[in-house]
Amino acid sequence: MNTVLEIDKLSKHFGSLVAVDDISFSVEKGNVYGLLGPNGSGKTTTLGMILNVVNPTKGTWRWFGKTHSTDSLKKIGAIIERPNFYPYLSAVKNLETVAIIKQAPFSRIEEKLETVDLLHRKDDRFSAFSLGMKQRLAIAAALLNNPEVLILDEPTNGLDPQGIIKIREIIKQIASTGTTIILASHLLDEVEKVCSHVVVLNKGKSIYCGTVENMSGELGYFELGAASTGELINMLEAMPYFEKITRMQNLVSATLKTDLNAEELNEMLVKSGIFLSHLVKRKNNLEQQFLNLIKNETDDTTAKNRME
Amino acid sequence: MIRLLKIEWNKTYNYRTARIFIILYFVLLVSMGYLVTIINPSIDNLSINLAQFGAYVFPYVWQNITFFADFGSIFLGIIIITSITNEYTYRTIKQNLIDGLTKKEFLLSKLLVSLIFAILSTLIVFFACLILGLHYTKNPDSIFTGAEFILGYFLKLSAFFSFCTLFAVWIRKSGFAFMCVFLWRLCEIIILSIEKFNSDSSSSFFLSNLLPANAATKLLPFPNIKPQNLLTGEPVFSLGYFPCEYCIVVVAYIAIFIILSYRLLKKRDL
Numbered sequence: 001m002n003t004v005l006e007i008d009k010l011s012k013h014f015g016s017l018v019a020v021d022d023i024s025f026s027v028e029k030g031n032v033y034g035l036l037g038p039n040g041s042g043k044t045t046t047l048g049m050i051l052n053v054v055n056p057t058k059g060t061w062r063w064f065g066k067t068h069s070t071d072s073l074k075k076i077g078a079i080i081e082r083p084n085f086y087p088y089l090s091a092v093k094n095l096e097t098v099a100i101i102k103q104a105p106f107s108r109i110e111e112k113l114e115t116v117d118l119l120h121r122k123d124d125r126f127s128a129f130s131l132g133m134k135q136r137l138a139i140a141a142a143l144l145n146n147p148e149v150l151i152l153d154e155p156t157n158g159l160d161p162q163g164i165i166k167i168r169e170i171i172k173q174i175a176s177t178g179t180t181i182i183l184a185s186h187l188l189d190e191v192e193k194v195c196s197h198v199v200v201l202n203k204g205k206s207i208y209c210g211t212v213e214n215m216s217g218e219l220g221y222f223e224l225g226a227a228s229t230g231e232l233i234n235m236l237e238a239m240p241y242f243e244k245i246t247r248m249q250n251l252v253s254a255t256l257k258t259d260l261n262a263e264e265l266n267e268m269l270v271k272s273g274i275f276l277s278h279l280v281k282r283k284n285n286l287e288q289q290f291l292n293l294i295k296n297e298t299d300d301t302t303a304k305n306r307m308e
Numbered sequence: 309m310i311r312l313l314k315i316e317w318n319k320t321y322n323y324r325t326a327r328i329f330i331i332l333y334f335v336l337l338v339s340m341g342y343l344v345t346i347i348n349p350s351i352d353n354l355s356i357n358l359a360q361f362g363a364y365v366f367p368y369v370w371q372n373i374t375f376f377a378d379f380g381s382i383f384l385g386i387i388i389i390t391s392i393t394n395e396y397t398y399r400t401i402k403q404n405l406i407d408g409l410t411k412k413e414f415l416l417s418k419l420l421v422s423l424i425f426a427i428l429s430t431l432i433v434f435f436a437c438l439i440l441g442l443h444y445t446k447n448p449d450s451i452f453t454g455a456e457f458i459l460g461y462f463l464k465l466s467a468f469f470s471f472c473t474l475f476a477v478w479i480r481k482s483g484f485a486f487m488c489v490f491l492w493r494l495c496e497i498i499i500l501s502i503e504k505f506n507s508d509s510s511s512s513f514f515l516s517n518l519l520p521a522n523a524a525t526k527l528l529p530f531p532n533i534k535p536q537n538l539l540t541g542e543p544v545f546s547l548g549y550f551p552c553e554y555c556i557v558v559v560a561y562i563a564i565f566i567i568l569s570y571r572l573l574k575k576r577d578l
Contacts, residue, residue, distance in 0.1 A: 051406045053578040073408040084403040086394075088323050097318045100311055101407045141407075 002029045003065065004149055004180050005050065010059030012045050012204075019045045021204035022059070027149075027182060032175050034191030034212075035184040036290060037201035043184040044081060046201070047153055051078055064148070074102055077142030078151035083134040087127035091118060091137055094126055095144060102145040112140040116170060132163030139170060150174060153184045168194060192286040202294050212286065219256035222265065225278030226252075235272055241265075251278060312417035313424075315409075319391070320421065326387050333383040337429060340377060341436030361544045363531075364444040367454030368545040369437050372531045374461040377433045381465050384425045385472045389485050392418055392476035402578040411573045415477075419566065422469035430462040456550045460527035467524045467558050470565040477569045496521045517554075520561045526554040 005027040012020040020042040048054030063072035116136035156164040200208040226232040243257040395401040479485040500516040529548040
């Protein structure tokens with residue numbers, strides 16, 4: 001059984017507001033998942049429900065193939081929104097409280113503080129910590145039970161570049177040990193740098209779930225340059241491979257409709273007497289793919305509304 | 309159980325303000341047994357030596373000491389309210405639940421602390437009464453007559469603490485929660501006064517005595533003092549009536565407060 005988490009038709013309504021609308025997706029063991037979505041798309045509410053702090057309106061979820069219980073929570077490490085600790089307690093005392101709740105041995109406290117590079121501040125009060133340190137302490141707390149799944153919600157929110165890099169290093173290090181990670185974020189390049197899979201949420205709906213590469217479902221596009229741009233465009237338009245051809249200054253961008261590799265295209269163009277000065281095959285980066293997804297979704301809704 | 313206590317100990321005892329309050333309360337409660345013997349309130353420049361009046365003689369000592377010891381419970385009420393509202397302010401309740409504590413365990417850990425406070429206070433007051441009584445009573449024959457007021461004290465504390473727990477869980481802000489507890493008490497007094505004012509003087513039962521705070525107050529009645537008996541040489545104090553029927557009412561309220569707290573906790577999103 002390699003499915004760590006299955007979510008089935010989960011919904012949450014706050015009065016008339018639908019925060020999460022019929023979300024279903026599953027998380028496989030050992031992968032790093034990005035939970036992507038703009039602010040207010042229902043990321044935190046979804047995590048809240050599967051972590052038992054928000055009561056779902058309807059729907060179910062299964063951790064490790066079993067119906068939810070607090071025992072499954074003890075195999076999970078999670079931080080939601082921001083680090084929540086007792087400000088008057090020291091780092092060690094805070095972790096002791098967490099360790100008793102998770103029934104983890106106290107001997108792991110120093111080890112985990114070492115992992116997040118906070119051992120030298122262990123006796124300082126939480127209230128004296130900087131935001132970056134608080135965030136790292138939260139990760140240490142989440143790791144206390146050596147979790148099979150680590151859930152992080154916006155872990156780099158509000159941190160300075162150094163702090164961000166440090167957190168990312170820690171996440172990568174944890175991922176390398178085979179821990180499944182679910183990382184909620186609205187920072188696309190963060191997800192692109194760390195995650196292998198993404199779940200995209202928009203307005204409470206999940207609009208994509210799969211690997212980062214397959215996200216757009218598109219084949220990519222060519223960037224081409226030749227001595228005579230006009231001739232090049234005519235030639236491309238005559239070919240059956242492209243759905244959109246646009247001119248950008250002295251280059252041409254041709255979006256693929258069916259798969260075609262660069263050598264084949266080059267060969268065909270040479271045969272027709274066009275010699276390229278520039279040939280690159282590209283795929284949209286995550287940011288463009290994400291914006292496309294959200295745009296398509298919005299277009300669909302507007303179209304539907306118009307029909308009604 | 310031990311695990312829940314350990315969690316609460318870690319949270320509360322390492323909190324300096326709470327620790328000072330708790331220590332202060334118990335020191336005061338213990339020393340009360342001694343302090344009451346040296347404090348002589350004066351009325352119209354006439355110093356009153358309560359010991360001479362027989363305030364600490366069996367069986368009156370049980371009623372008198374429990375009545376006064378009850379005023380200290382406000383200290384512990386503050387601690388219980390803040391220990392719960394802090395969890396909301398710091399949002400640690402959310403983290404606790406995510407870390408694998410159930411809502412039931414969370415409430416239970418808070419109630420356990422209340423129970424321990426109530427048991428410790430009751431034990432201290434019990435021994436204070438016993439020692440004072442043995443010291444001042446010349447011929448102690450029936451020591452434990454009137455000791456049922458100790459049960460009343462324990463129940464009143466438990467009711468007050470569970471009442472505080474409910475308001476803390478409900479309101480989630482320490483200042484407001486405390487104000488509401490206080491206002492509630494005031495309202496019950498007013499309602500009782502209105503009922504008394506509007507009823508004929510012969511009746512001894514008032515419906516508003518069934519309200520939670522009024523019912524709890526019935527368990528620790530004001531000491532019966534008859535100063536005029538000083539002249540005749542009869543005992544100044546007399547033993548009040550311990551209302552067993554109100555015990556049942558108060559126990560029912562404790563159960564209701566706990567169930568309501570749990571339902572609130574269960575229903576709310578964090």
